[in-house]
Amino acid sequence: MTDLKAESARFRADLDGLRKAIGARIVGQKDVLDGVLTCVVGGGNVLLEGVPGLGKTLLVRTLAEALDLSFARIQFTPDLMPADILGTTVIAESQSGAKNFEFRPGPVFSHVVLADEINRATPKTQSALLEAMQEHSVTVGGQTRAIAEPYFVLATQNPLEMEGTYPLPEAQLDRFFMKLEVPFPSRSELHEILDRTTKDPPVKIEPVLTGKRILELRRLAQDVAVPRAVQDYVVRIIEATHPDSKGAPEKVKQFARFGASPRGAQSILVASKVRALMDGRFAATADDVRASVHPTLRHRVILGFEGEAERVRVDTLLDEILKVIPETEKQ
DSSP states (O other): OHHHHHHHHHHHHHHHHHHHHHHTTOOSOHHHHHHHHHHHHHTOEEEEEOOTTSSHHHHHHHHHHHEESOEEEEEOOTTOOHHHHHEEEEEEEOTTSOEEEEEEEOGGGSSEEEEETGGGSOHHHHGGGHHHHHHSEEEETTEEEEOOSSOEEEEEEOOTTSTTOOOOOHHHHTTEEEEEEOOOOOHHHHHHHHHHHHTSOOOOOOOOEEHHHHHHHHHHHHTSBOOHHHHHHHHHHHHHTSTTSTTOOHHHHHHEEEOOOHHHHHHHHHHHHHHHHHTTOSBOOHHHHHHHHHHHHTTTSEEOHHHHHTTOOHHHHHHHHHHHSOSSOOO
């Protein structure tokens, strides 16, 4: 028990140090920051959505500076090609004049990859990240190359209503551990942003966590207990996202086209474990599950034609599910 308490205390101290480092440059956005840290510890990719100018890119760059890991930024544009992301095989000439094929790795081989404005590239280019995001490897020219751990993709995107955007394929959306919506700052936060950015030079961020320590935090999170009743609660929530399910709310049956995949259930459980550790507990609860549902499922429930026409928010459907699905199933 003493070891567990010590590990939990160190876990929270490490994350507090990371929060403090990022908070030296980022104002507010507590929920968004907690979500990003959950993805770092949980080993998942994160999608940040918001209008331009809210600090999404700055948040990711600041996180990368606070981690002692390699970092690459990919600016997604309509003319970006898959080879610009993955790398390519070229003909290289040695000093003796011999020629051979040599692979030049692309920016995707960094530990932390910022896919900036990911939905401004074509679906063909977006899909180049699919293997890297899920398998942490890249196949080029028939050869598969592993990406060094820890590895995660942090993507930003503008709302689909904005000019020059392409919707992300459902297969790629499902590979994001969380989708976090970045809100507009409050009046007091906006004042602080102006004070920080118009008076003094940017704060230098020093690394506070190594890749080795991040992997240790991930293993610790995996050991958090999940009671069978809590896991069953997750399963029933996932079932309720499917419009053809018996337990689905009427709004889900009316407005949803597809529900969440098993990967969604995995994401809820992992996020619940990390949340429990953040709170100093070694067992996940139903409260952890409820707090994890929206960020892990809002991009996995696909609206049907009527839902899109009525401009229904997926979060509204998830609220309905949490209202009707009880913590324990009635026998």
